[in-house]
Amino acid sequence: MKLATWNVNSLKVRLPHLLDWLAATGTDVVCLQETKLEDSRFPLAEIEAVGYRVAFSGQKTYNGVAILSRTPLAEVQAGIPGFDDEQRRVLAATLGEGEAAIRVVCVYIPNGQSLDSDKYVYKLRWLDALIAWLRDEIARHPRLALLGDYNIAPEDRDVHDPAAWAGQVLVSDAERARFQALIELGLKDAFRLFDQPDKSFSWWDYRMMGFRRNLGLRIDHILLTPALAARCRSAEIDKAPRRLERPSDHAPVLATLAPEDGEGTTT
């Protein structure tokens, strides 16, 4: 089972990339961020036509999240319960049933703009609400995957030039402490379960020829509870869509899970 996350930076613009990529990779579940589409404008028919069920929570111009899955989605939840937020940044859904059910949580964590911005205060508050909610959610769903654009580079090795970025948003101590709090809920960073090339990034600024010079950050992540991490066989960043014409500024991140014992076998 291939799970993925991709900040598409406008689903309207990136729909052809997404459909090509789904066909090329055979991804089973993908979490999208920055769809930037009101729900009435979501390209439901085009996506269903290629064999995916969809849940989405969008708004005009900004934000917007969606989950695409080859199997049905249940218990769909938009937003963090009890956290009042106009911005469409969270969507959760359950795949499968009973013991084998997997809870998928798609997040578009606020960018924060800069350390002296109100948006940074919002980011930290938002992360605190996410952490508190996930504590309960993980207790209810031992098989949980948290996928999305975290807008946090967890470590210096996730930053092309840590000295240049020191003290900036996306790498600040307070943000990294929140990422660590997620890890302390028991979640594992799927990408770091495996040896990875140095200077592996998932986002590159459109400016300064950032992608060609690999001036990137690793800010898109797949975190897995231990039950899912034990089944994780590989994780990678797929840079291919970033090389296309009119790319998103983010590349998709993937994790492959082995079937659970007894799952997918015939008798």
Place this chain on the structure above:
DNA sequence: ATGTCTCAGGGACTGAGA
């Protein structure tokens, strides 16, 4: 290198957000 891309409003370009 205030660098690029997307979107809305409004009907050309500007500003916001990232």
